[in-house]
Structures are given as C-alpha cells and as structure tokens.
Amino acid sequence: MFLRIVADSFGRRPRHKLLTGAALALGMGVVTAALSVSLDVGDRLAKEFRSLGANLVVTPQADSLPLEIGGVDYRPVNAGAYLPEADLPNLKTIFWHNNIIAFAPQLETSVAVSIYPIPVKELPTIRADRRLIGTWSAKTIALPDGGTFVTGIGKTNPWWRVDGQWFKDDADECVLGRKLASSLPNFAQGIKLKMGDTIYLYADSSVDWQSGARPMALRLTGILDTDGAEDDAVVVPLAIAQKLAGRPSQYRKLYVSALTKPEDAFAKRDSKTFTPAEYDRWFCTPYISSIAFQIQQELPGTDVRVIRKVAEGEGQVLARVRMLLWLVTGAALLAAALAVGASSAASVIERRTEIGLMKALGAGSGTVGFLLAAEQLLLAFVGGGAGYALGIVLARLLGEKIFGAAPEPSWIVFLVVIALAAGVTILGSALPLRRASQYEPAPILRGE
Amino acid sequence: MADRRATNRAMFWRIIRRLLGANRGRLFVMMLALGAGAAVTATLLNLQVDAKRRLTTEFRAFGPNVLIIPKGSSTTGSETLPESTANLIPVNLPSGRVAVSSTLYVVAGVSVPKLGKSLSAVVAGSNPLAFLIGRVLSSTPETSLNRPTPSQGQVCVAGTRVAKQMGLQQDMELVLASGDRREWCRVASFRQTGGPEDDRVEIGLRAAQRLTDLPGRISAIELIVPGTPGEIQSYIADLQRLLPDVDVRPIRQFTEGEARIYNRISGLLTATVAIVLLLTGLCVMAAMTNVAMERRMDVGLMKAIGGSMRRVLRLFLAEAALLGLAGGIIGAAAGIFLSIGLGRAVFGVAARPRLIVYPLAVALTVIVAILSAFPLRRLASIRPASVFRGEA
Secondary structure (H helix, E strand, O other), X not given: OHHHHHHHHHHHOHHHHHHHHHHHHHHXXXXXXXXXXXXXXXXXHHHHHHHHOOOEEEEEOOXXXXXXXXXXXXXXXXXXXXXXXXXXXHHHHOOOHHHEEEEEEEEEEEEEEEOOOOOHHHHHHOOOOEEEEEEOOOEEEEOOOOOEEEEOHHHHOOOOEEEEXXXXXXXXXXXXXXXXXXXXXXXXXXXXXXXXXXXXEEEOOOOOHHHOOOOEEEEEEEEEEOOOHXXXXXXXXXXXXXXXXOOOOEEOXXXXXXXXXXXXXXXXXXXXXXXXHHHHHHHOOOEHHHHHHHHHHHOOOEEEEEOHHHHHHHHHHHHHHHHHHHHXXXXXHHHHHHHHHHHHHHHHHOOHHHHHHHHHOOOOHHHHHHHHHHHHHHHHHHHHHHHHHHHHHHHHHHHHHHHOOOOOOOHHHHHHHHHHHHHHHHHHHHHHHHHHHOOOHHHHHHOO | OHHHHXXXXXXXXXXXXXXXXXXXXXXXXHHHHHHHHHHHHHHHHHHHHHHHHHHHHHHHHHOOOEEEEEOOOOOOOOOOEEHHHHHHOOOEEOOEEOEEEEEEEEEEEEEEOOOOEXXXXXXXXXXXXXXXXXXXXXXXXXXXXXXXXXXXXXEEEEEHHHHHHHOOOOOOEEEEEEOOEEEEEEEEEEEEOOOHHHHEEEEEHHHHHHHHOOOOEEOEEEEEOOOOHHHXXXXXXXXXXXXXXXXXXXXXXXXXXXXXXXXXXXXXXHHHHHHHHHHHHHHHHHHHHHHHHOOHHHHHHHHHOOOOHHHHHHHHHHHHHHHHXXXXXXXXXXXXXXXXXXXXXXXXXXOOOOOOHHHHHHHHXXXXXXXXXXXXXXXXXXXXXXHHOXXX
C-alpha cells in the first residue's frame, strides 16, 4: 500500500515532480561541476605553473663562487667544479620520481664562432669570447628501471623560442642566439644565415685547439630567441660542449622542473628539527624542500637549491586560486541548496488537502510524514543522480576547454552530491512537514 | 472613465497584496529561492571582477618582470647607464605602482678581516636595497635592512653561498675591494633565493658607486610591473619609445609564464562563474515554476468570475516581478557582505564593491522571476469548471 501511494503520487502529478526533480538535478549539477573542478584544479594549475620553468637548481658542492651578472658567468673557464653526467638517470629513481617532469644539464664554455674555416695561420689571433651553452634539447634517457624518459631544455626553460628547429642531441648541430647570429660578419655583408649553414666553433686556446684539434663544424638548425643573455650565445648538444670544454661526461649546472605541493607552515620548518613521524610525513609529501633533499641524496657532491621566486610565487598564487574556487563552490552549493530546499518545501506546502484527506482516513502524523519523506528521498536520489551526470558532463566540457584535459569523475563527489540532495530535500520539507502533521483534517477539507 | 481606471488600479494592487499575503509559507519559500540566487549572483560577479585584478598583484611574488640595461650590453657587462634614467620611468599605472630598483654590479674582492679569508664575488649595489625576494635567513627584522641607521655604519646582505664559503656570521665586518678603493660593511642578514643572488653581496648603491668610481652610474634597472599580460606588454612598448637609448626587455620567463597562468585562471574563473550562475538561475526558475503551477486554483477562480486571461496573467507577472525585485534587493544586499567577507578571506583585502553588479543582480533576479511565472500562460486554455471539479 505504501509503495502504491508513492507510485501513485508520482504518476498523478508528473509535471510537479518533474519540476521539483529538475530543480534538484540542476542544483546538484552545479555542485558536481564546481566540486569536480575545484578538486582537480590544483594538479592542473600546478602543471601550468611549470611554464615558469625550473624550480630547482643543482650545482657542485665544491664549486667556486660564480661571478654571474645578467645571466653570464664571468669566471675563467677552468675555475670551479663539475658533476658527472652518468648520475643523471638516478633523478628518476627518487621517491617522487613521477613529479620530476623535466631536467636539463648545462655546461658553459667560451668559443670563437665563425661562418668559414679560419686559416691556420690566423688561428692564434682569434679570441674565444663567445658564450657556448651545451645542453639537451630532447634527450632520451635510459632509466635504471628499464624505462626511458625524454627531457630537455625546452621543458625547463619553456620561454626559449627557437626559429627553426632544436638540434638533435646526437648530431653535430647547433642553435645560434638571435643577437649573435645578426652580429656574425656575413650578416653585416647582407648575406643572411640559412638553416643548414655550417658554423665553425674554435675552443678556448687553453683547452683545445693549439694541441692540434680541428674546429668543430656544426650544422645550424635554428635561431634562439629568449630576450635574455642567451641571445648572445651559441647552444649545442651537451656532448659537443663537453668536447670543446675538455670536460668529457661532465656538466656544471642542472635545472630541474618538479611538480610540488605549495609549502605550508609545516614544510617551512627546518627538517632537522622533525620528529621521526614528522620526518616521514615531510619526506612523503612532494614539498619542494623534500624533493630537493631526495635529489641531493641521489646526486652526491651536489648542492640542490630551490629557486625561491618561482617556487614561492607559485605557492602563493596557487593557494589563492584554490581558495577562490572553493569559495565559488561554496557559494554554488549554498544557492543550489536553498533553491532545492525551497522547491521541496513548496511541494509539501501545496499538498495540504491530500494530507488532510489521509489523516481523515485514519493515517497518523508519523505515517503521513514518513510517506512524504520517502517520496522526497526518492526524488532526491533520482534528481541527484541526474544532476551528477549533468555536472560531470559540464565539468568535462570546462576541463577540456580550459586545461585540455577532463577531470576524473570521482566517487567522493557522487556520494557528496547524493547525500547533499537527500539532506537538502529533507531539510527543505521538514518544516512544512512538521506543520502538516499538526493540521486538523476537517478545516483543510472544508477548504479553510 | 478615469474614475473606473483608478478603481481598476486600486483593485489590481489589492489583489496583488492578497496574493502575496495569502500564504506566508509560500512567500517565504519564493523569497528564499530568489534571494539566494541574487546573493550568489552579486557575490560571484563582484568577486570575479575583483579576483582577476588581485591575481595580477599576486604575481609580484615572482619578482621583477622587466629589465632595463644599456644598449648592446651583456657581452662584456661593463657598460653602464645614468642613474637618472630611473626617474624617467612612469610608476603610476591604473593597475598599481611599478616597483623600481636600480643596481650597479661590480666584481670585487670580498674579505673578512676577522677570519682572514677573502675571495672575489659579485657585489650588487642596489637602490632601494634590493627587492626582498626569497628567504631572509636571519633574526633581524627586514625593516632594519631598508633603514640602515648611520650609527651602525653600512649594512650589507650576503647571499647564502657567499656566507657558506667564507663562514660568515651575522654582524661580521666585510671589506670590499676594487682596485685601490675600499668599502666596509656589516653583514645584516643572509638571503637565499636559489638564483644568482646567492652568490652576491648586496650593498647600498652609493657604496658600490664609490667602489667602482662610477658616481651616478648603474648597470641595470629592474621593474616589477603589475597588471594583466596585455597591460604589461603595452607598458613595455611605451617604455621602449620613452627610453630609446637603453634596452628595455621583458624577463620572458615571468612575463610569458604569468600570461599563460593568468589566462588559464581567468578562463577558469569566468567559466565556473558562468556555469554556476546559469544553473543557479535555472534552478531558481524550476523552483519558482513549481510554486507558480500550484496557482491554478486562483487562475480558475479569476476566470470563473470573469477575468480575461490577459488581465489574470498580468496580475501574476506583476506579482512575480515584485517578488523578484524584493528578493533581488535582499539578495544583493546579502551579496555585498558576502563578497566583502570572501574577498577578505581570499586576498586579505575586502573586495571593492562594483556598483554596477548590484542593479545587474536585481535585474537578473526579476527576469528569472518573471520567466518562471510564464508557464501560467498555459492555463489560458483550461476551463475554470474543470479546475474546480479537481480534474485538471
């Protein structure tokens, strides 16, 4: 009988139920979309922040003090310490290896750049005063666990633009800085450099060529535009820079771009003061400081420093955005709850006659209340489910439009939405239901 | 005639009053739905406009985004520009103040008489004493850096790597030497940025100029320009026109990264707010329509005693508009407080209320209310008698 009454109520007034259900579904759709986006946004934005480039820099511990002004190191070529390239695949073995999204080693030296081979007798007169940067463009690294990983300077310094193509890491190719390219002699004579032209590099006399080595002849593949000091440099594969600098299998500086969790008050404490439990928590959270610590363990003899302006700027902006979205979600939740509550209150208020009739026929207040509550709950589950589906579609659209990737549907959101739908409808109907249970049937049936 | 119209009007408003007052439960429900919608609309619209502006100021945390250097420099690093260049830079933008810092770099011998150690390092003379980016690792309050009192002599900030290599302690005296010129300073604090600042000693601009014997010269000017990516671009273009003798370049790592992030965040915010507003509107409308559909008895009665459908509908639309206006005003008022509170919670500063937002929120609410009363038009075809018999 109970089920029959409920079924009858749905069948008899389909339009009313549809409207209440629609309000519910729309409200829960808002909640689902907003919740899904807010849950997902941290990870997605953290990836966007990697467009700021590396947030960690690794240098040799025993290094002499760099004399760096405006991005150019004025130390003599032979000063300072170097690090072994062979250790680099170990970076992808740390606890948070999946969070290391890119790294690129750099080795700098100075060279003489020419567009034609310099006659041997003129060699002693040339000056190796051009900056040369050796790095990886898109290096495939074999990892200790058998996999491979592709990384390079394009990912750690995304603002470097190359007109043409990056060099291949295993080829005799190079990329010239914009300003350097336009200052080469043939440019002044009106002959433009083309891709595929040969560039001759002569290493510093103290390192190499006086002992009889020939110039390094490289094919030009692109012009680099950074608006920084690199516009005056020539960029070559790391292996070639190692030969020119006389530093086989070594590098000087490593840039690492890692996905991190913004540092909170806990992470800012000195890691030496942690209790063992706190230490574990710190170690197992992708804070930038714990990733730096783990890298230092893997690369002995290094000094891993956090590039503060990138890391802290990111943390600050990310925290704000996340909070903002949670507030938008909260506001959406509030509005949806109120509107849905209002809608279910309305549907109870209007059923006074029916309630009066049921009571006149001998139903107790409890039975009537239970019956109506069951109806509302059924509506809440159906409406909430439909709303969840609607919200997921919306969140997908939103995610794909903005980040190019849809957020994963999550069971937590589903449970929250269904619970919320049930809670809101019951709360919305509670007050009118309580009033209804106090009705005297006779005046209602008389229409008073 | 005029008399009849006046009577009509009086009757119209009387019916409206009765319609509104007849069922207080229903009135409350409608106001709740409309008010909630209006409050959220006002809050989100206000926050959305404000948040985008505030976000650009958050980007300050990334430090300088524009660099001014002598033309054709960076190959030798020895060119300088006149200090007065900094005075030509326009600093008041609609989006906020531009922070300007002039620096003179010099490679100098740094030694600690107390420890007997020395090495050569880059000494950066800045005015004002450097943007304090990164972590200042000392107990000295930052303010003491900015206002060195004469009695203490010159202070300097040592990068952490300089400090480590020399074994520096707080308050130690440093001697900076370039050629036969000497400057003394006391280490006020250390700082760690992960950038080249870690390898430097920072000192006042005047001291660096004395050290290099280059009075009135600087090597570079760093700017923190607030604003949207478009505003920063046009500021740089203006600056390049204004200062043709120097090289004005964006620090692309930050200008491009900021632009990308700003576009993503503002897109996200706009889309989220739009979807929330749209669905909230629909949701309120569905709730209101539900209430309106319950009025068929009233419609039936009015038709039975001779009301034309047009007049009946006008009555109900007027009722809905009134409700929308009242709910909208209450909701918008609540929205003012909500957005002030939320703005303070997110950005630490109360969102500046945009006055245009509130009439907009009220208007939207009225429109939603009227739209949701429209399904009553479908009752035009019903016959009063069948309503009363309880058939329809």
